[in-house]
Amino acid sequence: MSQTVEKRIDIQSFLMNVLGFLLLWEWMRPLTVIGDTSELYMFIIFIGICFLLLFFQVKRILAAIIKLIVIFYMIHSIYYKGLFLDFAWIQDAILEFGHNIELLFRANWLEMTSIFRSLLFFILLWLMSYLIHFWMIHQKRILFFLVLTVSYITVLDTFSPYDAKYAIIRTIIIGFLVLGVLQFERIKGKEQLERYTDIGKKWSIPLLVFVLLSSTFAYLSPKASPQWPDPVPFLTGYGKGGEGAGGVGIKRIGYGTNDSNLGGPFLADDRVVFTVEARKRNYWRVETKDQYTGKGWEASAKLEQMPFIQENTVLNWYEGNAETEEAQAEIEMKMDYSHITYPAGLTSVEVDPDIVFSADPLTEKIRSxxxxxxxKLKEYTVNYEYARFPINQLREVTGTGGLELEPGFLESYTQLPNSLPQRVRDLANEITSTKENRYEKVKAVESYFNNNSFLYDTVNVAIPASDQDYVDQFLFETQTGYCDNFSTSMIVLLRAVGIPSRWVKGYTEGEHKHGRIYEVTNNNAHSWVEVYFPEFGWVPFEPTKGFSNSNQFTIDLTSNGNNAETPVPQPEQDKPNLQDKLEKDPEVSSNNNNKSLLDQVKFEFSWKYFLIFLLSVILIGYVLFITRMKWLPFILIKAYKGKKNDNVYFKAYNALLKQLERAGISRKEGQTLRDFARYVDSFYHSDDMEKLTLSYERALYRRDNAIKEWEKSVELWENLIKKVSS
Incomplete structure (x- = not known):
């Protein structure tokens, strides 16, 4: 008999879809721990909608429309304000997607925005839900995906903070149930048990009892203890001693006061430090340091603490040419610290009137x-100035001025140890030699870490030996590290060409939860770079791969030649736009006023990425070719089954002959169609091919009834196509 896939809506099909949904859900659960995925429930709801549409067998076009509407509604709910039907947000979304597609073709994955990554993730979940449904309902197989799920969970449990203790139990229970149901489906089809209506109940009860009893027994039974410690510290901690290790072992990420010996791996820590409600995306400062020792950072002096009550009268970051706007953030501490975290531009702290703050003018650390x-404050509100920096004016900074004229300033912020290898200074001169102003030199150094083979990693990070410079090791040997490596290296390169800069440590903006609420954990501990520009103040830069600057840089495209005074409009929220593209590519000239903004964005052709694309196409083509017996029948059925014309029968029959030939059953030279049909039937133990051939011959010799013969035989032809391809 031919094996066809029945389209049915029954309890068994519903059960398999539910189990498939639960299995895919297990892939989603770790994302809140190992990644920065927020609003996870929306992705889970989307998976449920996909499986529901598949279960009810909604037509593909209609199902695709429904899924697209759901995707855009969820993206709007997460990232945009206002009503979904207002459609005012679509223009921003189109511009953003266009910008990200350009980044996608340029293989600049790290610069893609969260909105576009969410869209890609929705599409991936769409495909995964369909594949799981296809494997279970059509192929009646799921073992490979189950093994893959168990492997995925166990690897994450071993090498990440995710605790998979209960995930393994859930996965095994779901997996055994799926395997049992699919085995029953295969037996039922093979033994023709469809006519027994109550056989499903007789099968399901012992299956459920077996799975529950075996899982309970496995969970409660005694287990051997681990034979060796946690492999992450075991693999990364040992063998890193060397001369320079000095007993430095595996560290845990988070704020610490001792930065004199940087390097080495660290463990993630998702404990919440504080939550913040803010309209602007900000980096949160704790302190700065100015003296690089060759191994890490120290404060060059301990200045007298200067007090203030609420209004900040001690610290200042920006000067007259920096464009600022007033902003506010409410901070709720979850961990106890006697210092406060704050954004650059702090003007005042709203707290109980009996609280006094003490600030160190050098490190800028503020204690309460x-x-x-x-x-240790639990809650406080910070008022600050959010800065925008005009690129056109930053490029005009070529000489010294401002604080640089004060005694000791340049000595402090261009300081480098005498032991710094000469090749570090040579590299700094090489990177900046063709740049004419301070801004372009800084951007050239910042871009150097993105345009070369540097990798962001928190585990495989070396510790310099006793006679080795921390920056030199990173730039010329390992090129692998985290924020401390990137930020320190950028500062050293800038100081090597006389540009004053300093090291800042604190936290990134954290994980967006809902509304204007962000959650900052120890995993968000970070360090970055600030460069001094006369008449602008301290300007932040971000060299670490995978991180983006929280401040905005503006460029006035009409500043030369048109005498226009209207600035380029800035988006209300901190979203990447085409203007950011100009900022990141200093070679795009602002003098091209007669060209549109899109014309000025350069597309760089890369043979490397072209070859990768070409090899990918060849690989995909090869995979499609060797698997054509599996997917080609569906195309043939789609192409011929619904058609009704005089030639469709003859084309369909020839397609069947070609498919038989692909399966290794070829028609011999001189062999009649009837003889070949009997040979095929003997191979498949049926008489379907002979029946179809007789009908085909009637249509062939009596052309006036070809359509009627096709209508009578189309199901027989479809069964043969599927049988040959199985």
């Missing part, structure tokens, strides 16, 4: 006191 006792 009640009387003479240090106090």
């Amino acid at each position: 006191y009640r009387g003479a006792d240090a106090i």
Whole structure:
């Protein structure tokens, strides 16, 4: 008999779809721990909608329209404000998607925005839900995906903070149920048991009892303890001693006060440090340091603490040419610290009137006191100036000025140890030699880490030996590290060409939860670079791969030649746009006023990525060729089954002959169609091919009834196509 896939809506099909949904859900659960995926429930809801549409067998076009509407509604709910039907947000979304597609073709994955990554993730879940449904309902196989799921969970449990103790139990229970149901489906089809209506109940009860009892017994039974410690510290901690290790082992990420010996791996820590409600995306400062020792950072002096009550009268970051706007953020601490975290541009802190703050003018670390006792604040509100920096004016900075004229300033912020290898200084001169102003030199150094083979990694990070410079090791040997490596190296390169800069440590903006709420954990601990520009103040830069600057840089495209004073409009939210493209590519000249913004964005052709694309196409083509017996029948059925004309029968029959030939059953030279049909039937133990051939011959010799013969035989032809391809 031919094996056809029945389209049915029954309890068994519903059960398999539910189990498939639960299995895919297990892939989603770790994302809140190992990644920065927020609003996870929306992705889970989307998976459920996909399986529901597949279960109810909604037509593909209609199902695709429904899924697209759901995707865009969810993206709007996460990233945009206002009503979904307002459609005002679509223009911003189109521009953003266009910009990200350009980045996609340029293989610049790290610069893609969260909105576009969410869209790609939705599409991936769409495909995964269909594949799981296809494997279970059509192929009646799921073992490979089940093994893959177990492997995925166990690897994450071993090498990440994710605890997969209960995930393994859930996966095994779901997997055994799926395997049992699919085995029953295969037996039912093979033994022709469809006519027994209650056989499903008789099969399901012992299956459920077996799975529950075996899982309970496995969970409660005694287990051997691990034979060796956690492999992550075991693999990364040992063998890293060397001369320079100095007993430095595996560290845990988070804020620490000692930065004198940087390097080495660290463990992730998802404990929440504080939550913040803010309209602007900000980096959160704790302190700065100015003296690079060759191994890490220290403060060059300990200045007298300067107090203030609420209004910040001690620290200042920006000067007259920096464009600022007033902003506010409400911070709720979850961990106890006697210092506060704050954004650059802090103007005041709203807190109880008996609280006094003490600031170090050099490190800019602000501590809180009640009387003479240090106090750990739980809640406070910071008012600050959010800065935008005009690129056109930053490019005009070529000489010294401002604070640089004060005694000791340049000595402090261009300081480098005498032991710094000469090749570091040579590299700095090489990177900046063709740049004419300070801004372009800084951007050239910042871009150097993105345009070369540097890797962001928190595990495989070396510790310099006792006679080895921390930056030199990163730039010329390992080229692998995390924020401390990138930020310190950028500062050293800038100082090597006389540009004053300093090291800042604190936290990134954290994970967006809902509305204006962000959650900052120890995993968000970070360091970055600030460069001094006369008449602008301290300007932040971000060299670390995978991170983006929280401040905006603006460019006035009409500043030369048109005498226009209207600035380029800035988006309300901190979203990447085409203007950011100009900022990241200093070679795009602002003098091309007669060209549109899109014309000025350069597309760089890369043979490397072209070859990767070409090899990918060849690989995909090869895979499609060797698997053509599996997917080609569906195309043939789609192409011929619904057609009704005089030639469709003859084309369909020839397609069947070619498919038989692909399966290794070829028609011999001189062999009649009837003889060949009997040979095929003997191979498949049926008489379907002979029946179809007799009908085909009637249509062939009596052309007036070809359509009627095709209508009578189309199901027989379809069964043969599927049988040959199985």
